[in-house]
Amino acid sequence: MLRLLLVCSCKRIRQFSYTIFSNPKFNIFLQALEDGLKRADADPSVKAVMICGENGKFSAGADIQGFSSPKRQGIALGPLVSLIERSEKPVVAAIEGIALGGGLEVALGCHFRVAHVQARMGLPEVTIGLLPGAEGTQRLPRLIGVPAALDLITTGRHIPATEALKLGLVDEVVEENTVEAGIRLANKLIGQPLGPRRLSLKPIPRLPNMEAFLSEALVKVKKQARGCLAPELCFQAVKAATEQPFADGVRRERELFNILLTSGQAQALQYAFFAERAVQRWTTLSGASWKSASPQPIRRAAVIGLGTMGRGIVTSLVKANIPVVALEQDVEYLNTGRKAVMLLLEREAMKMGQDAQSLDFHNPARLQFTVDFDGLRDVDLVIEAVFENMALKKEIFKKLSGICKPGAFLCTNTSALNIDEIASATSHPQQVIGTHFFSPAHVMRLLEIIYGRHTSPAAIATAMQLAKAMKKVGVVVGNCFGFVGNRMMFPYVQQAVFLLEEGSRPENVDQVIEDFGFKIGPFRMSDLAGLDVGWRSRKGQGLTGASLPPGTPARQRHGRRYSPLPDLLCEQGRFGQKTGKGWYQYEKAGGRTARPDPWLHSFLSEYRDTHQIKTRFIDQEEILERCLFSLINEGFNILAEGIASGPEHLDVIYINGYGWPKHKGGPMFHASTVGLPRILAKLQKYSEAHPDVPELRPSAFLKKLVAAGNPPLKEWMSCSGSQSSKL
Numbered sequence: 001m002l003r004l005l006l007v008c009s010c011k012r013i014r015q016f017s018y019t020i021f022s023n024p025k026f027n028i029f030l031q032a033l034e035d036g037l038k039r040a041d042a043d044p045s046v047k048a049v050m051i052c053g054e055n056g057k058f059s060a061g062a063d064i065q066g067f068s069s070p071k072r073q074g075i076a077l078g079p080l081v082s083l084i085e086r087s088e089k090p091v092v093a094a095i096e097g098i099a100l101g102g103g104l105e106v107a108l109g110c111h112f113r114v115a116h117v118q119a120r121m122g123l124p125e126v127t128i129g130l131l132p133g134a135e136g137t138q139r140l141p142r143l144i145g146v147p148a149a150l151d152l153i154t155t156g157r158h159i160p161a162t163e164a165l166k167l168g169l170v171d172e173v174v175e176e177n178t179v180e181a182g183i184r185l186a187n188k189l190i191g192q193p194l195g196p197r198r199l200s201l202k203p204i205p206r207l208p209n210m211e212a213f214l215s216e217a218l219v220k221v222k223k224q225a226r227g228c229l230a231p232e233l234c235f236q237a238v239k240a241a242t243e244q245p246f247a248d249g250v251r252r253e254r255e256l257f258n259i260l261l262t263s264g265q266a267q268a269l270q271y272a273f274f275a276e277r278a279v280q281r282w283t284t285l286s287g288a289s290w291k292s293a294s295p296q297p298i299r300r301a302a303v304i305g306l307g308t309m310g311r312g313i314v315t316s317l318v319k320a321n322i323p324v325v326a327l328e329q330d331v332e333y334l335n336t337g338r339k340a341v342m343l344l345l346e347r348e349a350m351k352m353g354q355d356a357q358s359l360d361f362h363n364p365a366r367l368q369f370t371v372d373f374d375g376l377r378d379v380d381l382v383i384e385a386v387f388e389n390m391a392l393k394k395e396i397f398k399k400l401s402g403i404c405k406p407g408a409f410l411c412t413n414t415s416a417l418n419i420d421e422i423a424s425a426t427s428h429p430q431q432v433i434g435t436h437f438f439s440p441a442h443v444m445r446l447l448e449i450i451y452g453r454h455t456s457p458a459a460i461a462t463a464m465q466l467a468k469a470m471k472k473v474g475v476v477v478g479n480c481f482g483f484v485g486n487r488m489m490f491p492y493v494q495q496a497v498f499l500l501e502e503g504s505r506p507e508n509v510d511q512v513i514e515d516f517g518f519k520i521g522p523f524r525m526s527d528l529a530g531l532d533v534g535w536r537s538r539k540g541q542g543l544t545g546a547s548l549p550p551g552t553p554a555r556q557r558h559g560r561r562y563s564p565l566p567d568l569l570c571e572q573g574r575f576g577q578k579t580g581k582g583w584y585q586y587e588k589a590g591g592r593t594a595r596p597d598p599w600l601h602s603f604l605s606e607y608r609d610t611h612q613i614k615t616r617f618i619d620q621e622e623i624l625e626r627c628l629f630s631l632i633n634e635g636f637n638i639l640a641e642g643i644a645s646g647p648e649h650l651d652v653i654y655i656n657g658y659g660w661p662k663h664k665g666g667p668m669f670h671a672s673t674v675g676l677p678r679i680l681a682k683l684q685k686y687s688e689a690h691p692d693v694p695e696l697r698p699s700a701f702l703k704k705l706v707a708a709g710n711p712p713l714k715e716w717m718s719c720s721g722s723q724s725s726k727l
């Protein structure tokens with residue numbers, strides 16, 4: 001909520017409170033602000049005006065919900081910002097907490113800006129598919145120059161007050177009461193000329209090589225955007241500021257804003273914004289929920305296993321200021337792990353600059369390494385991150401059960417294994433919970449939190465709290481093989497491999513998926529992760545290797561289609577990047593640049609000849625639909641079984657853990673935009689063509705939704721009715 005303070009000559013303050021962005025819905029009551037400004041102008045006893053927030057917050061900008069409302073109206077914030085700027089009396093913005101989006105644009109209309117040292121500012125519109133639409137793209141470059149303005153507007157990043165001061169975005173940063181500091185400043189300014197403080201009148205600070213700078217910046221923006229429209233249109237709006245007078249630039253800003261507003265991408269990104277917040281309000285099938293469960297404090301945590309995942313998890317905990325005990329099975333592994341963790345933390349400290357002191361990771365009270373399970377006696381939470389092997393995990397949990405205090409939470413970092421079976425090895429299964437981190441664990445935002453049959457609500461609430469402390473997004477899901485993320489990934493990867501059998505090449509499939517907006521296609525991903533990981537798992541499941549019964553048909557398992565292609569590559573020692581060869585070839589073992597491999601092309605031809613598969617041309621539409629619709633289909637099964645409590649959960653998981661393009665809102669949101677009847681019809685078609693692939697058979701829940709008239713996504717779960725749970 002913004003307030004207007006009118007500062008009088010006698011230095012007494014008459015205070016009027018006008019709401020322009022009301023909490024909690026951020027509706028804009030522009031009229032009140034306009035009236036207040038006019039009143040201030042007309043009243044000779046008012047010498048200056050100050051705009052500030054309430055409850056320690058300046059403003060989070062316009063109501064995002066309003067942009068997708070059917071009753072959406074043009075929000076006349078820009079003209080109001082101009083009105084502020086034209087005021088004959090000095091207007092000061094006193095910024096506490098946050099000044100984001102339209103909130104910062106209001107501050108840019110003011111003649112002076114004072115900010116509290118802990119305040120954060122930014123123009124995050126790009127992250128919700130828009131651009132700053134209240135003249136911010138025209139004022140900001142005039143104030144802080146084109147390079148800094150482009151950076152803030154095209155990335156949407158929030159900056160601290162100290163950085164804002166360096167950039168010249170604010171005039172003063174204070175540690176004491178910001179409103180009082182603002183009033184002091186306003187009093188000093190009374191009578192001073194305001195012309196130089198009106199940003200719309202200022203010329204754009206010139207660069208010696210503006211044209212070259214802009215072309216390079218555009219290339220960078222496009223590369224990072226990967227198909228998302230908003231960053232490029234933000235760029236175009238700032239470019240207009242460098243080429244046109246202020247009023248024309250504002251017209252261009254409005255045109256571009258409208259293109260974005262109606263682009264579909266803005267709706268997807270705004271959906272993703274609210275979905276991320278919706279998943280914080282978790283529920284379970286048995287009725288436990290965030291409302292009644294209390295998280296327990298984690299004063300000290302332990303991590304077992306310092307492989308790739310364990311190292312990243314330790315780093316995340318240290319960064320979250322949680323003291324950690326890191327445990328390995330022997331001194332040799334411990335020393336290797338310690339070195340790797342220290343390297344990661346040094347790198348993180350470099351990135352953090354001055355704030356790095358708070359990590360204090362050389363202090364044994366903050367980070368301790370041990371091979372002795374006794375060191376885990378007093379920890380509040382343990383995260384086991386050993387090899388993906390049920391017997392080993394159960395052995396560790398049995399040990400933990402005897403050593404840790406009864407209230408300690410026991411988390412397992414598994415990507416697929418049964419949480420209940422792991423919990424059965426302990427005497428307090430209510431404390432056991434799955435925490436599925438994504439690699440690299442100190443970078444990836446997703447934490448899939450899996451509750452088992454006995455997991456207590458307090459354990460779920462604590463894991464969610466831990467995710468927040470580690471600046472991750474926690475998503476609570478039920479227990480099934482692969483949970484949500486990997487379970488949906490399986491049919492997608494399976495289709496990708498079947499497409500190779502039928503005539504595609506890895507680079508064709510990857511290109512289609514990457515053009516859709518994924519960071520990386522399934523084959524490049526598989527080479528990066530290592531083909532041996534899946535091979536080991538398939539051998540464990542008896543799908544390949546020595547335990548396969550003699551006489552098993554090469555391309556069939558349990559009556560379903562199976563492709564031995566990935567197994568055959570592994571048998572040739574082609575494990576992906578680590579061996580320099582996989583679905584692609586690399587410059588060397590450990591190389592990163594994937595090149596199409598003629599060897600693989602002939603290998604695929606020979607394979608098709610051996611199995612009498614007629615090579616056919618497969619178009620982009622079929623590649624995309626078979627990969628994505630099979631993944632989405634599994635999503636509907638997951639929803640029907642109650643493994644996730646809503647489609648938002650699946651979308652948040654896919655955006656934050658699997659590289660799904662955020663501007664396409666996640667797989668289930670995408671399904672809703674494609675239309676469920678179309679998805680159903682396509683699945684039916686592909687399923688008829690491939691009757692031995694159950695993953696292409698349309699989910700009963702998808703059929704039900706289509707029969708119910710293709711309701712909007714937010715109504716899907718009310719149609720799920722009494723679908724039985726497999727939990």
Ligand SMILES: CC(C)(COP(=O)(O)OP(=O)(O)OC[C@H]1O[C@@H](n2cnc3c(N)ncnc32)[C@H](O)[C@@H]1OP(=O)(O)O)[C@@H](O)C(=O)NCCC(=O)NCCSC(=O)C[C@@H](O)CCCCCCCCCCCCC(=O)O
Nearest residue numbers: 060061062063064072073074075101102124132133134277
């Ligand atoms: C603010 C935050 C940093 C706070 O983070 P924190 O972690 O503390 O809390 P939460 O994120 O959980 O948030 C709490 C709660 O609040 C909700 N919320 C927060 N911000 C908003 C918001 N801006 N709108 C709506 N709701 C908001 C959040 O959902 C939570 O709710 P819950 O129910 O879950 O508890 C963080 O929240 C944050 O980063 N917020 C977003 C900030 C942001 O993106 N701001 C920019 C908004 S867009 C904007 O300001 C646009 C401006 O440029 C003005 C544009 C003017 C347009 C004029 C154009 C003219 C042409 C129009 C033509 C129309 C034609 C037609 O009619 O069709």
